[in-house]
Structure formats: structure tokens, C-alpha cells
Amino acid sequence: MFVGCLAVLLFVVFPKADPSPIFKSYSYKEEKVKEDVPLPTMLHPLVEKYRDELVASVKKKGIDVVITEGHRTEERQNELYARGRSTDGQVVTNAQAGESYHNYGLAIDFALRTPNGDVVWDTERDDNENGEADWMEVVAVAKDMGFEWGGDWRNFKDYPHLQMDFGLSIRELKRGERPKVEEYADE
Template sequence: MKNAKTAFSVLFLLVLGSFLFIWLRSEIAFREELKERPVPSTLHPIVEEKKNELIAKAADIGIDILITDDFRSIEEQNSLHRQGRSDPGRIVTHAKGGESYHNYGLAIDFALLLPNGDVVWDINRDGNGNGKADWQEVVDIAKDLDFSWGGDWRYFKDYPHLEMSFGLSIDDLQNGWRPEDVME
């Protein structure tokens, strides 16, 4: 009886070990495949669709907005990161190339568009005259569309910034994960 239990235990451990070995091997291969996936070169289709909805819904309540930035290449991101450091200007980002949701087509920036064509970043302006700041009204619409707002960040407040992470961190994106992987 004792030998049967020992034999069963050994067999169980061999089967379990084989299963874990096969699973781990396939997981490593999958992660290597992810790392080889290219960085996107355009705005993600869902983010594009939600961006257009945001523009339309804001216009419906008398607020015109301009998308000032959406997809941003690694090179463009690095150039922005140099601003206020080695290049003239004020610091506008703490993210280097590959460290921003813009680099993966998952973020947009907006500003208010005035009737005369001027663009403003006035977060207190009430151009539609309803007693609420237009900026916050746009942010509320964006949040209803599942965007996260940079104005809610704890440290570096980025008021024009809206993003959709699809539950993926920057580390996930750098390692090749894409929203399609988590949406399937």
C-alpha cells in the first residue's frame, strides 16, 4: 500500500512537472513573440472613434475643441522630452520615447477652439455660458467615453491629456502587449 502511494505521488509529480514545463515553455515563446511586435504608427481605431465622438458631443453642447496631439512617434516623444531640459522651452512631459500612451496610439490632447479660430487652454472658460467650465464639461464627456484624464494624476497634472489604457501599463506596451490582446 505504501509503495502504491509513493508510486502515485511520483507519477503525479512527473505529470505536474511535465505540464508546468510545457506551459512555461509556451509562455516564454509567447512573451518573446510579443516583444517582437512593432509599436503602432497610428491612433488605435477605438481611440479614434471615441475621439470623434468627443468632438461631436462637445459641439452638441456648444463647445468646439481641437485635438492638438494624438499618435506620437518615439522620436517626437523624445523631442518633447528634451524641451525644457537640453532644448529651449518649458517642460511639457516627463515621458521619454516609449513611455507615453501617445506612442502606442492610445492618447490624445485637446484644447478649446474659439469662434475666431484661436486655440486656448483656459480650464476656467465658460464659452457656452451655462455656468460650468467648458474644459470640465469636455473632460466629463471624455470620461463617459472611457477616457482617463491627465488632470486626475497625482503628481504631474496634464490637463489636455486623455488616454485609454485598456488595462495595459506602459511596461505591458513596451513588452509588446496591445489592446487587441486584452479585448479578445
């Protein structure tokens, strides 16, 4: 109420004053948007490298992992977002275009291939018969490589999802920030 009275008083006393500074909210960190920074069209080179190493590493454990998604276009992301909402099917993502690490080439999804060739999303299967769920063995190897697993998320469990965010939030990626290849190279 006090702010409203103050604003009315200022408009009466200073009718030509710009009221926007009174009502504008400020953040501690100034938002800088990089202009014309296109979305990547492929996986980040390090994510691609670790994807291939993940597949090879779990193969040695007798697990046949299939990468079902990598980089996604905005159109593909919106198509997936529509599932269970405006189109048939169940909800598979809470992220619209530009809000998924897939759109920035920083995420992959996986499934398992059974000995008879079927692709499954069975988190309890143990085809290599070592007493551990193959799914969780893949997750453990991926985490050791630096991937974050969507199964650890609190609100929306995305069990097939693995991502490397390089310390960047979706908000920063939307503003045009991108991880640099040379900053994260092992060499």
C-alpha cells in the first residue's frame, strides 16, 4: 500500500517522471544475451566421445546399450513435449523446445538391447547375470564419466536420460552461453 501511495505522489509531483525504475525488478547478476547464437546441430564433441566410451565400456561387461536419442531439434523436442498433452501417448518430457539439454547437444537417452535383439527400457534386467541390474550398471559407468542421470531428479524421473551440463543452466544456454570444446578436453 505504501509503494502505491508513493507512486501516486510521485506522479502528481513529477508528472513527467519515468515510473519504470520504481517498479522494475533488479537481479544481482545482469542478464546478457548473446545475439544470434544458433542452437547446436549435433552432440557436443566431449558428450559424443563419452557416449561412445560408455557403449564400449558396458559392452565389456556384457551389456548391449542402445543410444535412443542424442541431439534434438526444436521440432523434435516440441513433438515429444506434446505427447500425453495435445497428442496421444504418455508424457515423456517436461521440457519444451530450448528447455532440454538435448537441444544443446549435451544429453543422450539410452535403452538396453536384449539377447534376442529387442530394445527395452527395463531397469531391473540382468542379462549379463552378475546379480546387478544392467540398467544401473550403465548408470554407474555413466556417472563415473561425469554424466548426470535423470533418475536422480526429484520432480520428474527420467531414467533413460544422461547429460553433461558443463556448469551451464538451461537459462544460460538460452541466453547464448555454450561450453567450449578446448576448456573440457582431456588432452
